[in-house]
Amino acid sequence: MSALVIDKLSVNYGAVRAVRDVSLEVKPGEIVGLIGPNGAGKSSTLHAVMGVVPAAGGEVRLGDRRLLGRRSEEVARAGIALVPEGRRIFAELTVDENLRLGLAGRRSRRDTAGVLARIYELFPVVKEFRARQAGALSGGQQQQLAIARGLVAEPDVLLLDEPSLGLAPRVVDAVFEALAAIRDRGLAVLLVEQRAQRTVALADRSHVLANGELRLTLGPGDADDTDRLVAAYFG
């Protein structure tokens, strides 16, 4: 397992500087939160890591491998899985087919059955509805499938882009519990969220991003300190 290091990363869209000199690190067995208002540059940070958008500067490393400038599929195959915003499930394919697509990012071809078994243990619903069309699942089930699809690649790092978006509070509980279990398995988890309080409570540390810059780093103890959260968002 390797750590993800983002070092002075910048992303520009034309003249707009969406991400400015953002540096952070996620070690194995850690959840790091990245919170902030809409348009703060959270998704752009993840997209730059995955090679979806070009970076204007900085470096991203997984262990000692440099990732910037690589294609999305190469980043995925290097050991980073993204659970994209809006889940991006293939609605017309079955749950099982969605899951098997995740295997494309695996670095080893061995013991596929073992990998799937561990995923089913974490997300029983994925096993139960294996043969069903993925589009027929509920929003929460689709989110679990999206995370499961990322995990079958056996990545070192899991990036999640607003996994709680559009989910009922009870379902959000289930998703966050799953993230804690994933951390316990030794993965490095970078969690981008709008639900600041819950993220701060779950994560080992959370960075507040506003206008493309890191403003503040919070620990789990700060989750109830509403003043600090509000100040970080609007300050």
Next chain:
Amino acid sequence: MTVDWQTIADATAQGAIYALMAVGIGLVFGVLRLVNFAYGQLIMAGAFALAMASRWGWPVWGGILLCFAVVIALSMLMDRLLFRPLRTQSPAVMLVATFAVAFLLQSIALLWFGPLGRVAASLAYLNRPFTISGVEIRKIAVVAIAVAAVCLVALVVLLERTTVGLQMRAAALDFRTARLLGVRANRVIAVAVLLSGVLAAIVAIMLTVQTPLVTSDFALRDTIVVLAGVVLGGLNRLVPATLGGFAIGFASGFLGGALPTEKSQYLPTFLFAAVILVLLVRPAGLFTRGRGAVERV
């Protein structure tokens, strides 16, 4: 009115060949969102390969091998030189590029083989009929239907049962997400282009049986009709596109056979007017279930 089985057999065969062309066009469209207007020229190149092989006195199987080799090589070349570098450009750019390739290949064929073309007659014996309970049916009709059926079944197995098939289906639905999962874009596209080329070679072989005279505009009209059929069925999905190709092939084969010769010159006019009408009523395609227009990536 008596049923004219011979016309129905010929029309079904025409539909089968057009269905294969529709699949060839649809496979590439699925992963590239690109209508390859040069598809007909791939078939033309294959037909010339057959003609030249027979001129050089090669055995039939040698000609068929050469046809596959030429068409597949040209397809892969198109992928490397055109599709890959232009993949991220707008659909209009790619479309114009395939137009240019189409006319380039056609001009080269005209330069090399002249306006009179060449004759590919090594399989002409398949035009001879055989008789089942009093009905005369051309052998090529049976061969075309059987070959198309085998190809389509093989393709379904490949798409449904193999990893690269699953990746191709996913790429056709949402290429960006597929790549984020580690699906190699170049590999998926290369496989789609390769399969599309294999189908073009098969179509070339069968079309030369019906039209042994190979000129630089060989298969051009067929390609335009198939494109109309593909759009008619629904460009966005492989099954509706294939059905569209079959339907327009069957319709044009049937009407062409049923109409008296002096009326059949109106066939293309009628066919394309019907296409326009259907598109006005069902822009998403005849065989799609109420989906929106073509989705762009």
